[in-house]
Amino acid sequence: MTTGTLALIVLAIAVVGFILGRQRALSLVSGDSRKLHSRPGYYGQVVLLFTAVPALLLMLAWLFLQPIVVENRVSATIPDGVVPEGGSRSLVMSDVRRIADGLDALMSAGRFSEDDLTDMRADFVDVRTRLGEVGVALGSDVQPPVFEAAKLYRDNTSTGRALMTGAVLLVALGLLVWSFTRISPAQRARNASESFVKALLLGASTVAVLTTVGIVASLLLETFNFFKMYPARDFFFSTTWNPQFRGGSDLGIIPLLWGTLYVSLVALLVAVPIGLMIAIYLSEYAGKRVRGFAKPAIEVLAGIPTIVYGLFALITVGPFLRDWLAQPLGLGNSSSSVLTAGLVMGIMLIPFVSSLSDDIINAVPQAMRDGSYALGATQSETVKQVILPAALPGVVGAILLAASRAIGETMIVVMGAGAAARLGLNPLEAMTTVTVKIVSQLTGDTEFASPETLVAFALGLTLFVFTLGLNVLALYIVRKYREQYE
């Protein structure tokens, strides 16, 4: 039974529970619903909720936990001798899973029955070719213990599934009966159902917390694993980034951080003055018509996905800067460069900076402007000497938010900055960033046991801490700023 069908069955049982509960409540008072504490529908609702929700939650939890349990049990059966020199147990386990999947495929293709499988032994049958027939490619011949493990894996998985189906149905039916027998005219069915719903609402709002926990836990755990294989000191203080397939990699974060900060700096140098001037012009100078046209146009920039900016960097800005700036000046001939990525990211940040600054400038009280005009100041003097100083904390907050965006931005740098880790000053040279390296270390076939892969988690954690810190600081500053004028 697939999980989808199981879920549908549970829901069907719940609907039946609803109808039964409602009828029972009515029949207890022989159809006179005024004698009931709550309206009859609520009695049905209580049964429905008690039937469906715990069962479905159980199912979810089971689906989530079963692979882990099975994995551990199967992994324990594989003798150490099978794990190849320099390889890892998790690699063997992924073979086990592939073989198990292949066996399923063979079954469903009808080439094979359960009985055949029990008799099948890797010593005698060429598992590799047979699996190849159903499109499951294996890197090497299958060793008997691995094949046995795969069989065990299949067994465990299907037993687990069967157990889950039983358990879920049992819970659903059990709670159906339980809540059904509790129905009585005096039962406060509405309150019960409302408390239940409220608990569900609370559950939904904890998803955000769980997400954060998930992020932090996975980052911390894998970073910890990484530092077991690679010294933290080298990671934080080495100035070379040079991952090797065969080990002996240099994984220093400094060149990546440098690239990140350099690109972000260029981006902010573009975005902050332009964004700020746009905000000033649109809120202090522009007439209705200009504002009505320019404001939405700039907001559109904010709605464009970063992949579009990335492509813009790749096909237009990069070649342009190379042909018109880098090559004539003899400063390089790569179309991906710090300047390319920084410029395009700056454009991306313009609407971000301008809309934040707009809010902040508008929060400066009109009285402040009046005071300045009444002294005979011109508009620009008022902006430069009164409004901007008054808005300064808010603007600083906005810049920090923009910086946090710039640091975490991925697609533009992946497509515009380049892949070479370099500690240099020339903005027309390709450099790379933390996010680019996270992508390059984690795309393709990732093997979770090598420092070259795990370093991505350490990079991710660094990125997370950086952006979160900037963000919290920025929000704090902006909040303080707003309080000042409330």
Added chain:
Amino acid sequence: MKDNIEGRKLVDQMDVKFETRDVQVFYGETHAIKDVSVDILDKTVTSFIGPSGCGKSTFLRALNRMNDTIPGCRVEGSLTLDGEDIYDPKVDPVQLRAKVGMVFQKPNPFPKSIYDNIAYGPRIHGLARNKAELDEIVEMSLRRGALWDEVKDRLQEPGTGLSGGQQQRLCIARSVATAPEVLLMDEPCSALDPIATAQVEELIDELKQNFSVVIVTHSMQQAARVSQKTAFFHLGYLVEYGDTDTIFTNPTDPRTESYITGRIG
């Protein structure tokens, strides 16, 4: 030019600073000031009184073209300062406002130090050629604002850190620092307690030695205490204008009388 304005005959040896004739102010469709003609004298305190919404602030703001900053606001009629039409296209409102300062109802110090608040105007107008001169202007202005003794030791602290009354005196001092000829004050004491009000009133009395002061107020007593001339506005019209004593003791218009005795407004 109409000469039958009541205020006109009261003018003796004193100069007329502002001369306004048939002034109309519109906010889009709203006609907020209708046919107002009034002469404001030099070295005199003139108070504008009238019920809420009658256009006192609007008229006051027309005198230094602060209305220019409100979109949709239009001013018609003739307004002259020392004989020069202030709405002439050749007039730069920036220069005008340097001559005609304004103090607002709510104190609005800039988020800068006390010193910089005062120095702001002189700096933009280039009134001081060096730091020493600027220091001098700041000190003089603060003295005029009756604030010097209270703040002389903390000139670098933010102006927003002062008490409400101190802030308002700071704003007055700030206006004085640009050496205006006319000082417009829109309910300068409405946010202040009686002690601070008394200080400001004393200040106004002193200021009139050098300036022409126009003050909008809701307090009859205040108008009677500080001003020599009073103008009573009602529904956008100037109902009566004359010597303060006359207006308060012997008003000619019944509307003035009922307002003063508390029946309108």
Added chain:
Amino acid sequence: MTDMPHSNGADGIARDSHGGKSLLAVDARTRKRNASEARFRLLGKIAVAIGVLALVGLLASILSSGLSSFRQTYIDIEVYLDPAKLDKEGNRDRAQISKVSTFGYKPLIEQGFMEAIEKSGVSLDGISEKEVAEMLSKEAPAQVRNFVLADVERIGQTAPFEVLAGGRIDGYFKGRVTMESAERDRNVSPAQLELADRLREAGVVKVRFNWDFFTAPDASDTRPEAAGLGVAIIGSAYMMLIVLVLSLPLGVAASIYLEEFAPQNRFTDLIEVNISNLAAVPSIVFGILGLAIFINFAGLPQSAPVVGGLVLTLMTLPTIIIATRASLKSVPPSIREAALGVGASKMQTVFHHVLPLAMPGILTGTIIGLAQALGETAPLLLIGMVAFVREYPAGPPEGFFDPAAALPVQVYNWTQRGDPAFVERASGAIIVLLVFLVVMNIAAILLRRRFERRW
């Protein structure tokens, strides 16, 4: 007027720094200040212009390089489906016939092409047959083979085909390939291009609207002309479906709790802080989360829309929650009080009265959240959506677990290929993506307009 503005009068106040000066004459200092004012205003205009021009430049660059992907060069030929080659046994056994690979079809097509050229009377001008054959797409044999495998009884017939022209020929008609570039290109010669010109005049070669771009799956490095967005569009649609189905109820439930029921305590604060911070977590970190938790820990398959959908759901939740809460907040308290006043419970009030009124705002926020999710690329790279997928995923829900691509990732994928023809495809895909986004945003705006309420 004195020189020293502050020297006159015992009180030391400048009485006449302006005094005596006419208002009608603008003094030098004011002129200077006004000039600086004008400069500042100009700077503002320049900034706005840069912003608007950036938008225009961005769109122009994408459109100019991508619009051509909506047209494609095809060659009209008739192919004799030779039984001697395709079905040697002659028993029309599909299994047998499917053993004939595309190599078996190649000569037939080439022959068909030569015949078409002959029939049109276009001279070959000394181009070798091999070179002529190179003008066909490598995809053409697969096209004919699929046609045959769809119904083996077609063997023996002569069927008309509209086969793809090679990427270079297509590029020539779109201006990407020129005679000069062909000189230097190993894959195409100027003579081939000239022949293509003549064939186009003769009507054998034609350029028409490229429907296949929207339906075909991705194609390998050497056949950009065949690459399409079919799998990517399905993958993105599946993900959006998952995001919608998960994030809307979760987001609304969370918002209702926080806005209407949450007590003032530490835990509520914790949730609030979490939501506002999640909105600022870089998207790539969500990709790491997806990889570590959903794929590695929970064992969900790589490249599957279900994982992408889950990751994007978590990313979209803050957006939806923020919009929903704003929407709930804007329902005036009077409505709640009225409902509570007639004896409704808090829960009934919220679900029967407040929520329906807040619905337009919630939907608007949801659409905007979905639009953001649709363009999101970085996290999908980490969960394997960059894989080369040619198989269409099955229908939902099983298809959620099949490998698929996604629109923005397909764009990235194509930019990483060698052949410049893929840049055109990538830009074309961006245009498709942008059209979807525009439609969604317009829907959101219309929805907001339609239901905008003034209380």
